[in-house]
Amino acid sequence: MTRLDISSWPPIRLGDVFEFEGIKQARTQLAIPDDENGIPYVIQSIRNNMVVRRVSRQWLIDHDEPPVPGNAIALGVTLPAVSYQRDEFGASQVITARNPRMNEYSGIFIAAVLGRYVTRFTYDDKPGISKYENLVIHLPALEDGTPDWHLMGAFMRKIFDSTTAKLYALKGISTSHTAVDVTAWKAFKLDELFDIKKGTRLTRANMKIGDIPFIGAANINNGITSYIANNEHLHPSGTLTVAYNGNGGTGKTFYQNESFWASDDVHILYPRFVMTRNIALFIATAIERVGRDKYGFADKWKLEYMRNDEIKLPVSADGTVDWAYMDNYMGHIIQGALTDIKALNDIL
Template structure:
């Protein structure tokens, strides 16, 4: 079977209101949208709350509410006024300035939604930063889609095209990780069969350095991860372009001093550290050693809390329990191999699933002709 191409069919221009539900509101034709609800009226529960955030599928928490403006939608695409767009096959509630694209007269599947979102993002006017797209502007925005013989959107082609791209990506992932497993076969003692010893933080880390304060108003939009005290998204709280009067690190750990105290993450990439995290750097450690150490350092979550922060003095006095070699020194090779073995076991599980399902996720950036 020949590979499907985006050039196989003609393309047509469609307005959002031709494809998705709209209604007549006080300001004219508009798409369904979310609404502001005071935090005191939101109760922790199971319904995803979709906000304008561009990570975690827009989900900012799981809630319920009896507030009159608490609106729930299902099987829709959320579009925020800042340009993020996600597919939600489940029931979800929308915050203010997040709009719901609910299909009219076609079946919205995961694959079709991936195609639609990519096409929407190709509309630079629709998703330009700062455009602050309103629910009354959205119905009149246009997107290009492949069309069938009747000049209608070719939904089946979109479905088949994304399935094809998923299979190609799946095979690349399988080939890569199979090779990884072959490279990581070795015998290893269990954690209970190796000796452990207590060390001070400053005996283990060659550098323990707190990040530097950078006021929100001074953030410059860019591509450098800004790591703060959040427990989500590997601690990344945004992306900035600041290079002066900041502290930049790479290939080490961060531990949150406040906020989500004790949250610990490994950063293989260059990042800017806020004053709410401390950077922990080892001597000549690979990523597997850092991943092992992250699980050990994270145990400080049990000791500290929002009301008891990890300040510079306290962290110097903290202790770690680590596996040691015959000389009584940290057994770095064991830590590295232990994490590699865990990775290989998890890769096996993923490959088994992928072989059975024959599918894998596809990102926006993977969508190409």
């Protein structure tokens, strides 16, 4: 696929292109019944195209929470979330952006571009209709300076057609994995394994641009939300970071291979043992499962809770943690992933 030349894309103010509308937070969100044949329910989340589940359309109508028409870009109110919604949907606490010239393909194109811009927003610097209206982004445009809807739609359509063809080729890649028997694994308190520390607050206004990773309560990019020059409260490489707060990110665990600053939404786990990268990745999965299953935005994984929570790990015959097994097992998983990536490169 030929890459787009973006050097000539002009700056465009979103408020000159889109009509924005705020969708209030639904007071009855938890009461809305699931319906596998219903409509998508959209919240401000960076997961699953912002769709949390499918709900009853009729229930929304009966309870004065009318469905939102499709062909809209959905944006977060307090989180840097963005997606294109083709079909009618229910929603809570999101902002929609519309233009009658936008179709499915151009909408997905613009949502992808917007994804690079909305990361500047944080919980301390929340987005909103006014900020979105005044946000300036770069898009392909016609000579009169208006967006080139045809180019955006045609380009994304080619991407979809190309991807569909490649998906058929992916069937040749092995997806079989042997299940791990965990019946003999033993539970260990996190405080036995790690010295757990709390991150340090750093507001966006006080950040200095640099090359030090700033770890926040993010689901992606190894938790990195910015790069800073501030160095007063750095943590060393060879540690784990765990988001204890965040909408949908609670428990997200990453291995950090260079020194970093962790926000106050993050706990840092200093190992009390020799932790290789492979062991760290193995344990991160176990920690993440506990955080995901027990905690959330309304029930934060506080420091005192985390220290007493347990994870199950493989053990040797004497009942001690089998570090060698974890190191070898994760090494095997990584090697298998590299093999699949090579196969993907051959296809792509």
